Amino acid sequence: MVDNRVCPKCGGELPQDAPAGICPPCLLKAGLGGSDASLPQRRADDENSSRPAFVPPTPEQLAPHFPHLEILELLGSGGMGAVYKARQPNLDRLVAIKVLPPEVGADASFSERFTREARALARLNHQNIVAVHEFGRADDLYYFVMEYVDGTSLRQLVDAGGLQPAEALSIVPQICDALQFAHDEGIVHRDVKPDNILLDGKGRVKVADFGLAKLLDRVPADVRLTATHQVIGTPHYMAPEQMQGSSEVDHRADIYSLGVVFYEMLTGQLPIGRFAPPSKKVEVDVRLDEVVLRSLHCEPDRRYQHISDVGSAVKSLDRPSDVPLPEEMQLGQSTLWFRAILLIMGTTIPLVWFVMWWADPAWPLLGFCLPLIFLGAATEDNGTPVVWTAAILCFLCLIGSIAVAVWQTEEAWALGALLPAFFAWCFGCAIGENEKKTRRRERARQERAARR
Amino acid sequence: MVRMPRDRHRPAGADAARFTTTHWSVVLEAGARSSADSQRALESLCAAYWSPLYAYVRRRVSDVHDAQDLTQAFFAELLQKNYVGSATPERGRFRAFLLTALKHFLSKQWDKAKAKKRGGGRPTIPLDFASADSRCPIEPAGGLTPEELYDRRWAQTLLDQVMARLERQFANDGKQVQFERLKLFIIGQHEGATYAEAAEALGTTAAAAKMAVHRMRRRYRRLLREEVSQTLVDPSDADDEIRDLFAAFSR
Numbered sequence: 001m002v003d004n005r006v007c008p009k010c011g012g013e014l015p016q017d018a019p020a021g022i023c024p025p026c027l028l029k030a031g032l033g034g035s036d037a038s039l040p041q042r043r044a045d046d047e048n049s050s051r052p053a054f055v056p057p058t059p060e061q062l063a064p065h066f067p068h069l070e071i072l073e074l075l076g077s078g079g080m081g082a083v084y085k086a087r088q089p090n091l092d093r094l095v096a097i098k099v100l101p102p103e104v105g106a107d108a109s110f111s112e113r114f115t116r117e118a119r120a121l122a123r124l125n126h127q128n129i130v131a132v133h134e135f136g137r138a139d140d141l142y143y144f145v146m147e148y149v150d151g152t153s154l155r156q157l158v159d160a161g162g163l164q165p166a167e168a169l170s171i172v173p174q175i176c177d178a179l180q181f182a183h184d185e186g187i188v189h190r191d192v193k194p195d196n197i198l199l200d201g202k203g204r205v206k207v208a209d210f211g212l213a214k215l216l217d218r219v220p221a222d223v224r225l226t227a228t229h230q231v232i233g234t235p236h237y238m239a240p241e242q243m244q245g246s247s248e249v250d251h252r253a254d255i256y257s258l259g260v261v262f263y264e265m266l267t268g269q270l271p272i273g274r275f276a277p278p279s280k281k282v283e284v285d286v287r288l289d290e291v292v293l294r295s296l297h298c299e300p301d302r303r304y305q306h307i308s309d310v311g312s313a314v315k316s317l318d319r320p321s322d323v324p325l326p327e328e329m330q331l332g333q334s335t336l337w338f339r340a341i342l343l344i345m346g347t348t349i350p351l352v353w354f355v356m357w358w359a360d361p362a363w364p365l366l367g368f369c370l371p372l373i374f375l376g377a378a379t380e381d382n383g384t385p386v387v388w389t390a391a392i393l394c395f396l397c398l399i400g401s402i403a404v405a406v407w408q409t410e411e412a413w414a415l416g417a418l419l420p421a422f423f424a425w426c427f428g429c430a431i432g433e434n435e436k437k438t439r440r441r442e443r444a445r446q447e448r449a450a451r452r
Numbered sequence: 453m454v455r456m457p458r459d460r461h462r463p464a465g466a467d468a469a470r471f472t473t474t475h476w477s478v479v480l481e482a483g484a485r486s487s488a489d490s491q492r493a494l495e496s497l498c499a500a501y502w503s504p505l506y507a508y509v510r511r512r513v514s515d516v517h518d519a520q521d522l523t524q525a526f527f528a529e530l531l532q533k534n535y536v537g538s539a540t541p542e543r544g545r546f547r548a549f550l551l552t553a554l555k556h557f558l559s560k561q562w563d564k565a566k567a568k569k570r571g572g573g574r575p576t577i578p579l580d581f582a583s584a585d586s587r588c589p590i591e592p593a594g595g596l597t598p599e600e601l602y603d604r605r606w607a608q609t610l611l612d613q614v615m616a617r618l619e620r621q622f623a624n625d626g627k628q629v630q631f632e633r634l635k636l637f638i639i640g641q642h643e644g645a646t647y648a649e650a651a652e653a654l655g656t657t658a659a660a661a662k663m664a665v666h667r668m669r670r671r672y673r674r675l676l677r678e679e680v681s682q683t684l685v686d687p688s689d690a691d692d693e694i695r696d697l698f699a700a701f702s703r
Contacts, residue, residue, distance in 0.1 A: 018608070022611075022635065024701060025607075025702065028607060028694055030639045031694055032695070243598075244562065
């Protein structure tokens with residue numbers, strides 16, 4: 001009996017609502033009658049792969065265009081052109097050549113845009129971005145010479161199945177680093193998808209095909225197979241604002257695409273229609289749901305605004321909740337003791353004074369002790385510049401006391417002690433916040449520099 | 453060689469069961485001054501081909517109810533406002549015209565964030581969203597743009613009608629069983645079944661079966677061309693239109 005899902009004639013997928021149960025394209029073909037020579041055979045291959053807009057030349061056909069390279073084999077071809085493995089004999093290294101479809105040259109402004117885009121891509125010098133060595137035009141073929149990545153693509157990994165959540169969690173931050181770097185350079189990828197994410201033998205991520213979507217965006221419609229093809233990019237990974245052809249597409253479209261890729265890595269499926277959060281489909285941390293869903297938000301404003309935030313969010317999930325906190329929190333532990341001591345001192349000294357000496361006025365002493373109480377009771381967030389605050393407080397209190405001694409009234413005593421203490425405390429908190437922020441930024445920058 | 457339809461302005465009673473009794477050219481000829489005839493013609497065309505349009509809207513608008521509202525509103529506007537009057541290059545083909553009109557409509561709607569009127573009082577075409585949603589999986593298998601999805605659904609809708617007409621004709625002749633057994637062979641020979649098996653099931657010879665299929669295929673082609681011509685101004689474009697629809701599947 002014939003397999004219900006496949007047409008027995010052309011081998012293509014049979015839709016569930018096929019007319020009279022017969023394969024539609026075969027029916028159409030039969031409807032034309034006569035010789036079928038004018039109609040191409042329907043391709044029954046995997047519908048997920050993008051269709052080539054041209055038949056790529058064989059390595060032998062390509063070789064004469066690149067006399068300084070040894071073209072080894074065709075690695076693959078897609079809507080954006082064909083990629084070949086090649087060797088640079090003079091440097092004795094392997095490279096990849098990407099050749100764009102010849103029709104792109106039909107647009108007069110293409111050459112200029114190509115140069116501009118290629119120069120921008122050449123600035124993307126990052127360990128997670130496929131480097132561009134060279135670009136140009138050989139006869140009528142536009143090409144890039146890029147770093148050769150000896151490994152697989154994320155597409156192959158996902159399709160093969162068996163991608164563990166832990167692996168996904170180690171891949172995503174690297175993609176984020178690459179994309180953030182590009183965004184900082186003002187380049188939006190626009191076509192983030194598993195086919196464009198490569199992994200080398202050492203498990204390092206390399207993102208490829210930056211900016212090509214934008215470059216090929218304005219290729220005239222009649223050059224393509226069908227005039228209804230207006231939008232470049234693989235639909236499933238495209239952000240909604242990109243699909244609608246809105247002119248306000250910015251770097252946040254990449255965040256959406258990354259969300260789709262992330263979801264696919266975790267669950268093996270695409271987030272289409274009403275989809276279940278990842279933690280409901282596979283065993284992953286529930287906190288990942290928030291990360292993925294926020295990236296996939298339809299409104300760009302509601303997504304993460306920087307792709308590095310996605311990376312940080314994923315990295316923070318890496319830590320189980322009961323692991324000791326990083327250094328700045330650990331510093332807090334020693335200041336806890338310090339603050340406890342201050343608190344004790346601040347309360348016992350005036351008590352002792354009153355009990356022992358019953359001296360009056362006790363205001364200057366209170367002025368000195370109250371700040372200690374404040375410090376002791378301060379939260380760990382603003383407990384960091386403790387030394388700073390203590391020094392300022394003591395100094396201010398001293399001045400206050402001197403001023404009070406000059407004016408010699410009760411109220412003056414109080415004001416001279418309390419007010420400086422309070423202001424100094426506020427000031428100290430402000431410094432603390434500032435320092436915390438700078439330290440965090442410094443650390444992030446150091447981390448990034450260290451990984452280069 | 454294309455068979456011309458018998459009469460460009462086919463009388464409504466030519467086939468009692470048919471609902472697309474009109475021609476795109478009737479609509480276009482009426483142009484800006486829409487007559488009762490042209491209005492009826494447009495309504496029939498829309499009633500026949502609303503499903504690919506809905507599929508396109510579903511593909512571009514995530515919320516089902518929004519999509520339904522938009523589709524309904526679009527048809528209401530199309531019938532009220534007579535877009536046909538304005539000259540556009542797609543006028544030759546209803547399929548392209550409809551999609552372009554929809555795209556303009558949608559882009560207007562994006563601007564007007566909230567306005568989704570349901571056609572304001574004037575009776576609209578009954579659109580069976582529920583069956584459309586259950587029948588066709590709106591989420592495409594992969595790699596399909598909304599336009600591709602639209603074209604494919606258009607082709608399927610068209611073929612549905614053609615096959616339905618073919619089946620009705622056979623049923624009228626009392627040859628229901630023959631139709632069921634032989635319809636698969638319209639697309640030609642393949643590994644699924646052989647003429648010998650079908651002939652045996654029908655209690656006839658293989659040669660007779662082949663002859664029957666040959667006649668069926670001829671009738672099918674004629675019906676297909678007629679249906680396709682409904683949406684064209686010039687019936688000689690039928691071949692091109694069929695080729696374009698075929699191309700929607702080979703991407």
